[in-house]
Amino acid sequence: MTGQTQLRQRARALTPEELADIPWMSRLTPPERARAEASLMVAEAQPGDYICRIGRPATYWFGLVDGLLKMSNDDRLGPLITFTGIAPGGWFGEGTVLKRESYRYNVLALRKSRVAGLSTETFHWLLDHSIGFNRFIMQQLNERLGQFIAAREIDRITDPDVRVARSVANLFHPGLFPGVGQVLRITQQELAYLVGLSRQRVNEALSTLQHAGLIAVEYGGLRVLDLGALRSFAVGLSAR
Numbered sequence: 001m002t003g004q005t006q007l008r009q010r011a012r013a014l015t016p017e018e019l020a021d022i023p024w025m026s027r028l029t030p031p032e033r034a035r036a037e038a039s040l041m042v043a044e045a046q047p048g049d050y051i052c053r054i055g056r057p058a059t060y061w062f063g064l065v066d067g068l069l070k071m072s073n074d075d076r077l078g079p080l081i082t083f084t085g086i087a088p089g090g091w092f093g094e095g096t097v098l099k100r101e102s103y104r105y106n107v108l109a110l111r112k113s114r115v116a117g118l119s120t121e122t123f124h125w126l127l128d129h130s131i132g133f134n135r136f137i138m139q140q141l142n143e144r145l146g147q148f149i150a151a152r153e154i155d156r157i158t159d160p161d162v163r164v165a166r167s168v169a170n171l172f173h174p175g176l177f178p179g180v181g182q183v184l185r186i187t188q189q190e191l192a193y194l195v196g197l198s199r200q201r202v203n204e205a206l207s208t209l210q211h212a213g214l215i216a217v218e219y220g221g222l223r224v225l226d227l228g229a230l231r232s233f234a235v236g237l238s239a240r
Contacts, residue, residue, distance in 0.1 A: 003016070006049065007043040007045055007051070007115065008043070010043045010044055010154060011041040011043040011117070011234065012042060012043070012124075013040070013041065013042075014037070014040050014041070014042050014116060017035060017146065018042060018065055018114075018116070019040070021065065021089065021179060022040075022116070023091075023130075023136070024061065024091070024133060024136040025044045025179050027130070027133060027135065027136055028126070028130055028132055028133060028142070029130070029132075032126060032130045032132075032133065032203075033099055034123060034217070035125065035126070036118065036122060036126065038119070038122075038136075039118055039121075040116055040117065040118055040120035041117050041121045042065060042114055042115065042116040042117070043111060043115060043117075044112065044113070044114055044115075045067070045109040045112070045113045045114075045115050046109065046112060047109055047110060047111050047112060047232050048109065049108070049109045049172065050105045050106060050107065050108055050109075051069060051105075051106065051107040051108070051109065051115055052071075052090065052093060052096075052106060052107040052136060052181075053103060053106055053200075054073075054074045054102075054105060054106055054215060055102050055103065055149050056103050057092055057100075057103075057131065058096045058097045058101065058102065058103060058120060059119065059120055060093075060095060060097075060117035060118060060119055060120065061091065061093055061094055061114065061117065061118045061119075061120065061123045061127075062091065062092055062093055062117050062118075063091040063092070063109070063116045063117075063118075064086050064087065064088055064090050064091075064092075064098055064113060064114070064115055064116075064117070064157075064213070065088065065090075065113075065114035065115065065116050065182060066088050066113060066114045066179075067088070067109060067110075067111055067112060067113020067115075068085065068086070068087065068109075068110045068111050068185070068186060068190055069085070069086035069107050069108065069110065069115075070082055070084075070085055070086070070107070070108050070110050070193060071083045071084050071086060071092070071105050071106070071195060072105065072107070072108065073105060074106065074108050076202030077106055082193070082194055082195075083090060083148065084147060084148070084170065084194075085170070085171050085178070086107070086134075087171045087177035087179070087180045087184060087240060088177060088179030088180055089105055089176075089177045089178040089179025089180060090176050090177040090179070091140065092107065093191065094123075094137055094140055094141065094144075095141065095144070097120050097123050098127075098137075100120070102116050107131075110193060111190065112191050114133075119160065121156060128144060139173075139175065140176070143175045144176070145174050147152075147170060147173070159210065160201050160204070160205050161199055161205045161209070162234050163195050163196075163197065163205070164191070164197070164202055164205035164206065164209070165192070165197055165209055165230060165232075165234035167194055167195045167213075167225075168174070168191070168209070168215065168224070168229050168230065168233045169185075169227065169230045169234060170185070171184055172182050172184065172224050172227055172230075176226075179230040180225060182217060183221050183222070183223045184221055184224060185220055185221040185227055186221055186224075187220065188202050188203050188206065191206075191222075206222070209230070209233070210223060211227075212226060212233060213226075214229055214230045215230065216234055
């Protein structure tokens with residue numbers, strides 16, 4: 001039994017509190033919101049569960065309510081490449097749903113995570129009827145393009161401090177991951193999975209960033225003290 005099948009079997013309706021945290025719901029008219037609420041479901045994913053898997057048809061547009069996910073390639077065809085981490089508040093897979101294609105990437109739960117899903121039928125209905133929803137999707141696609149351009153740049157960076165700084169800044173992206181706030185619940189091992197470095201080297205990089213006054217390493221997570229300065233730090237280092 002696949003993780004996706006188990007997720008569907010564990011699915012339930014969202015609570016009012018969970019619905020209030022969905023960033024695009026406030027852009028809908030009352031009839032559009034009612035349609036969306038009737039379609040939305042949420043389920044608990046266990047560590048190692050696949051939310052999306054290469055070759056599977058897209059049947060839902062997904063959003064992360066709580067937890068941490070990793071988007072990556074098919075490691076059977078070569079080295080594992082992590083495209084991005086997905087933090088709370090982030091919705092993903094809209095390009096695949098738009099084109100009604102099968103997934104070309106895997107999305108894996110790194111820890112216990114609550115994942116919401118909107119059916120593809122309702123997704124396309126909202127595209128046909130909701131100006132507010134269309135604007136959100138356009139903004140999402142634009143931000144996603146910038147995210148993946150940045151990810152390609154990170155792959156070419158050899159300075160570990162820069163890789164970690166840029167990856168942390170990406171996880172605090174206010175447009176793509178509005179549910180993070182100032183503190184991201186992530187372990188150093190989880191960050192190592194996302195960055196592609198050893199846990200020890202990630203720890204050294206975090207110490208450097210903390211010493212520079214950009215982040216605070218807290219129990220079970222990271223607090224960004226100045227997101228703009230963190231981004232400038234990474235750009236400045238990479239230009240050396």
